[in-house]
Amino acid sequence: MNAQQLSDIEACRSLVLEFAARIDNGQAHTLGELMTLDASFARPTMPDVVLQGRETILAAFSARPKHLVSQHLNLNIRIRLTGADTAEGHSMVMLFLADANDELVPGKGRKTGAPLLGTWTDTFVRTPEGWRFKDRRGMATLHA
Numbered sequence: 001m002n003a004q005q006l007s008d009i010e011a012c013r014s015l016v017l018e019f020a021a022r023i024d025n026g027q028a029h030t031l032g033e034l035m036t037l038d039a040s041f042a043r044p045t046m047p048d049v050v051l052q053g054r055e056t057i058l059a060a061f062s063a064r065p066k067h068l069v070s071q072h073l074n075l076n077i078r079i080r081l082t083g084a085d086t087a088e089g090h091s092m093v094m095l096f097l098a099d100a101n102d103e104l105v106p107g108k109g110r111k112t113g114a115p116l117l118g119t120w121t122d123t124f125v126r127t128p129e130g131w132r133f134k135d136r137r138g139m140a141t142l143h144a
Helices: 003-024 028-034 054-062
Strands: 035-042 068-081 086-099 116-127 130-142
Touching (some): 003 068, 003 086, 003 116, 035 054
Antiparallel strands (some): 068 086, 086 116, 116 130
């Protein structure tokens, strides 16, 4: 593997982490910067509801309850280049949710329920702006 391939893999891996960080930091309105205009997306909790197009995806995130606090842990991120400008990725996600209205306990944070475990299957493409999500499909696999 050469330096360019390693750089491409890292760019795609970084997209996976950045996607979660933006949601967790209340910046879901900026997720469009990580996607192609014609991207498709399905949440792990609704894998059969595939959203088509960047604007549709952003509208779904803007409808997310404002009191919802999330913490995503992305694990076992594997990226494979499938061409000079394409790649696929597979990763696991552990998602914790809490209510922002609940007490924030010093040294403990907010109370949360059991995590949801799932997977992401991603398709990435290189654009003039860099690597972007072309397709992102989630699937819940375990819950309490």
